[in-house]
Amino acid sequence: MIRDARMDDVKVMYALLQHFANKGLLLGRSLSSLYDQLRDFKVFVKDGDDAAAGQMLGICALHVCWENLAEIRSLAVTEEAQRQGIGRQLVEACLAEADHFGITRVFTLTYQPVFFERLGFRPIDKNELPHKVWSDCIQCPKFPDCNEEALIWER
Secondary structure (H helix, E strand, O other): OEEEOOHHHHHHHHHHHHHHHHOOOOOOOOHHHHHHOHHHEEEEEOOOOOOOOOOEEEEEEEEEEEOOEEEEEEEEEOHHHOOOOHHHHHHHHHHHHHHHOOOOEEEEEEOOHHHHHOOOOEEOOHHHOOHHHHHOHHHOOOOOOOOOEEEEEEO
16 A cells, blocks of 8 residues: 655654665665655555554655656665565656646656666656756765666656
């Protein structure tokens, strides 16, 4: 089940992002930034009646950057729940939200370009993105030698 993130999700979101940030697979986020940007996030929680019901299995954010441009960021699915379509569902939920807001261009910076290409994203030169999108990059330990790939989805 996908829903909007809530305050009581933040510490679990933080731990999930840190797990993958420690592996060098995505940019970690501070607790402060997660609270600041909580409205950007969707979470996938396990549905059902068993003891695992309500467990967070994945997260993804749609961050509005500029007129008609948003970013898919902080996509993370627990290792145990990967390859079950959860990441796809989260990205699709964020793209639907972009559509709701009238945003027709959504980009991502990723180490997993094939995943996003399967969802209709295409490679784009990072230099085609507005400078405003690089505000988070300055905080990254890999800046300016980033090896993430830029992709864009356009409706």
